[in-house]
Amino acid sequence: xxxxxxxxxxxxxxxxxxxxxxxxxxxxxxxxxxxxxxxxxxxxxxxxxxxxxxxxxxxxxxxxxxxxxxxxxxxxxxxxxxxxxxxxxxxxxxxxxxxxxxxxxxxxxxxxxxxxxxxxxxxxxxxxxxxxxxxxxxxxxxxxxxxxxxxxxxxxxxxxxxxxxxxxxxxxxxxxxxxxxxxxxxxxxxxxxxxxxxxxxxxxxxxxxxxxxxxxxxxxxxxxxxxxxxxxxxxxxxxxxxxxxxxxxxxxxxxxxxxxxxxxxxxxxxxxxxxxxxxxxxxxxxxxxxxxxxxxxxxxxxxxxxxxxxxxxxxxxxxxxxxxxxxxxxxxxxxxxxxxxxxxxxxxxxxxxxxxxxxxxxxxxxxxxxxxxxxxxxxxxxxxxxxxxxxxxxxxxxxxxxxxxxxxxxxxxxxxxxxxxxxxxxxxxxxxxxxxxxxx
Numbered sequence: 001x002x003x004x005x006x007x008x009x010x011x012x013x014x015x016x017x018x019x020x021x022x023x024x025x026x027x028x029x030x031x032x033x034x035x036x037x038x039x040x041x042x043x044x045x046x047x048x049x050x051x052x053x054x055x056x057x058x059x060x061x062x063x064x065x066x067x068x069x070x071x072x073x074x075x076x077x078x079x080x081x082x083x084x085x086x087x088x089x090x091x092x093x094x095x096x097x098x099x100x101x102x103x104x105x106x107x108x109x110x111x112x113x114x115x116x117x118x119x120x121x122x123x124x125x126x127x128x129x130x131x132x133x134x135x136x137x138x139x140x141x142x143x144x145x146x147x148x149x150x151x152x153x154x155x156x157x158x159x160x161x162x163x164x165x166x167x168x169x170x171x172x173x174x175x176x177x178x179x180x181x182x183x184x185x186x187x188x189x190x191x192x193x194x195x196x197x198x199x200x201x202x203x204x205x206x207x208x209x210x211x212x213x214x215x216x217x218x219x220x221x222x223x224x225x226x227x228x229x230x231x232x233x234x235x236x237x238x239x240x241x242x243x244x245x246x247x248x249x250x251x252x253x254x255x256x257x258x259x260x261x262x263x264x265x266x267x268x269x270x271x272x273x274x275x276x277x278x279x280x281x282x283x284x285x286x287x288x289x290x291x292x293x294x295x296x297x298x299x300x301x302x303x304x305x306x307x308x309x310x311x312x313x314x315x316x317x318x319x320x321x322x323x324x325x326x327x328x329x330x331x332x333x334x335x336x337x338x339x340x341x342x343x344x345x346x347x348x349x350x351x352x353x354x355x356x357x358x359x360x361x362x363x364x365x366x367x368x369x370x371x372x373x374x375x376x377x378x379x380x381x382x383x384x385x386x387x388x389x390x391x392x393x394x395x396x397x398x399x400x401x402x403x404x405x406x407x408x409x410x411x412x413x414x415x416x417x418x419x420x421x422x423x424x425x426x427x428x429x430x431x432x433x434x435x436x437x438x439x440x
Contacts (some may be wrong), residue, residue, distance in 0.1 A: 002329065006108055007349065008095060008096070008099070009087060009089065009092040009095060010087065010088055010089045010090075010092075010135075011066065011085050011086065011088075011092070011096065011293045012061070012063070012086045012087075012099060013082045013084075013085060014045070014082065014083065014084040014085070014086060015079070015080045015081060015083065016048070016070075016077045016079050016080060016081050017048070017057060017079070017438075018049060018077065018079045018080075019050045019055045019057075019104060020051055020347050020348060020351065021351065022049075022051055022052075022225065023050045023051050023052075023076065023079060023221075024079055025076050025077055025078050025079060025217070026047060026048045026049055026051075026077055026079070026217060027048070027049040027073070027074065027075045027076070027077065027217050028046055028047075028070055028071065028072060028073065028074040028075075028077065028083065028438075029047040029048065029049050029054050029072070030044070030046065030047050030072045031045070031046045031068060031071065031072055032044050032045065032047065033045050033046070033065050034065070034067055034068075034304050035065055035066065035067060035093070036064065036065065036066075036093055037064065037065050038064055038065075039059040039064065039086065040059065040061075040063075041058075041059055041060060041061060041062060042058055042059065043058065043059045043085070044056045044057065044058055044059075045057050045058065045059050045065070046083075046084075046166070047208075048233045049216070049217045049218070050217065050218075050290065051217060051220075052218065052221075052314070052347070052350050053218070053220030053314065053343060053344070053345035053346070053347075053349075054070070054343045054344065055342075055346065055347065055439075058322050059086075060345055061086070061087050062086075063086040063087055063243070064086060064087050064089070064092075064093055064238060065084060065085075065086055065088045065294075066085045066086060066093045066095075066096040066099075067084060067085040067096040067097070067099050067397055068083070068084050068090065068101075069082050069083050069084055069085065069099075069101060070082075070083040070084075072435055075217070076217075077164050080249055081331050082101035085099055086252060087233075091277065092272070101309045120192065121291070122172070125347060126279065127231040130274065131268070132180055133407065135366060136329045137412055141319065145252050145360065145435065149167060149178065150171065150175070150176060150178065151166055151171070151177065151178035151179075152173070152178065152179050152180065154179075154180045155179050155180050155182065155183050156182055156385060157185055158183045159178075159185075160180075162187060162189065163184055163294055164183055166178060168185050169183065170182070170418055171303060174194045181311045183273050189437050192369070197198075216311055217312075217313040218311055218312040218313075218314075219313075222312055222313055222426075225319060225374075225375060226372050228375065229372050229373050229374070229375045230372055231278050233373050233375065233414075234411070234414060235370075235372070235410055235411070235413075236374060236410075236411055236413050236414065236418070236421075237370045237408050237409070237410055237411070238408065238409045238411065238418075238421050238422060238425055239368065239406060239408040240407060240411075240425050241404045241405070241406050242405050242406075242407060242428075242429045242432040242433055243402055243403065243404055243431075243432075243433050244268075244343060244368065244386050244403050244432060246400055246404055246433060246434065246435055246436075247268070247271055247432055247433070247435045248268075248386075248403065250271075250401070250435045250436065251266055251268065251271060254266050254326065255438045258327065263327055263424055264327070264330055265330070265332055266326050266327065266336065266418050267330060267332050267333075267362070269305075269327065269333070269357075269359050269362055269383070269385075270326050270329045270333060270341050271335070271380075271432075271435060271438070272304050272323075272357060272359065272383055272407075272432070273305065273318060273321055273329055273357055274321065274324075274329055274359055274383055274431075274438050275428055275431035275432050275438060276303060276321075276355065276428060277301045277303055277321035277322035278322055278427075278431055278438060279424050279425075279427040279428040280322065280354070280355055280424070280429060281301055281322045282320045282424075283423050283424040285415070285416060285420045285424075286355070286378065286379050286383065286415075286416055286420065286421070286424045287301060287354050287355060288354075288378050288415050288416075289375075289376040289377055289378055289399055289415065290376065290378060290412060290415050291376075291398055292326075295414075295415055298353075298354040299425040300319065300320055300321075300352075300354065300367055300429070301320060301321055301354060301355070302306055302317050302318065302319045302321065302352050302353045302354045302400075303317065303321040303353065303354075303355055303356070303357055304317050304318075304319065304350070304353035304355070304356040304377075305317075305318060305336070305337075305356075305359075306356065306357070306358035307336070307337045307340040307341070309340050309343070310341075313338040314338070314345060315341055315353065315356060316336035316339070316349050316350050317349065317350055317351070317352055317353040318333065318336075319352065325440070326438075333411060353377065354377060354402040355377055355379055355380070355381075356371075356373075356374045356379075356380040356381070357381045357383065358371045358378070358380060358381070358382050358383065359383040360382070360384070360385075361383050361384040361385035361386065361406075362383075363384045363394075364385075366384055366385060367385055367406060368382075368384040368406040369382050369383050369384065369399055369408065370382060370408050370410055371408070371410050372434070373410050373411075373412055374407045374409065375419060377412075377416035378411065378412040378414075378426075379409060379410065379411050379415075379421075380409075380410045381407055381409055381410075381411065381428075382407065382408040382409075383407050384404040384405060384406040384407065384408075386403045386404065387405075387406065388401050388403050388404065389401070389402060389403075389404055405432070407425070407428070409421055409424065
């Protein structure tokens, strides 16, 4: 929030906040305050859908909500873009009925210093005039002819967003230039039909029955981060089979104790998280991230746990998992998974992870898979399902059954060399196959 210096009464422009380190834009889920409401520090103004979750945005100063610039459901709002106006005096609310933020200054500008000189009068007069007919890029070429269409950059952008064919519009700008007002007039007239689609598209539409599912902000950012990860991080993969017979036996004993004391049951995933955390403590090179100037090795072992929901993929974090007991880990995972499914995670619930565990074995029966690294981390463990196999017994021609679980470590080769990755998997396998050692 920052104070604006203009001819209007004292007021503040509230910008879209950056609510996570990777957030570049957000959506307004809903406003909890309406225009004219009094607001106090700490009160929730609105719910913002970030790249990670839906987060409550709190008021920082006392006043009145004079104008909501971006209403419920507004999408793809850049960080810093003005979303609302507050005033100090209730009587000033009506003066902002038709207020629009200045188009001459980026909304991400830093707060102006109190001692800064006010802008020239000429600027103040021009500010309310949003998006006049473009005065840049005027073509000096002859009027449009043939297939060449002259339009301002803003008009082209709007036409592309609204799927408006420029060939159907007559420009009213200099020398036939199509300007934004021409696009607005076209849309206002109800002529929203696009030019005839190509034969290929007609054939496709006629042959297929489909539904276009809107992409949530969370899914959009997750997609861009995973694409960046796969394109820029040199992945390699190491897979081992771990015998889980002793792990299952220990889990059964621990759950008997839990039930007797009224505690919650411990899952295989809780044991996997604990084993991964202890292996990271033993092989700290894997608890690191890459920068262009150095490798940062973390002293905290914070495990992100992948959780699939209807809203998209979330990775809430278990902090200091190497220092927590299995019961505490299990309870924390359940609480965070519940919040993820309710889309109510806070930034502190998912930020600060140093390694990720993704388990598709227990919930879905996936035998083995390779996961994409969650940047800026250097590793992620993909956990498959346990299956019974026939293995050699102690004597000749003797056989027995044993249960094995496949796990695959995806490594950033810039940080984790092959031998280091193998050393980490050896440590992890040791904890899984001798689970009592995790309790020491």
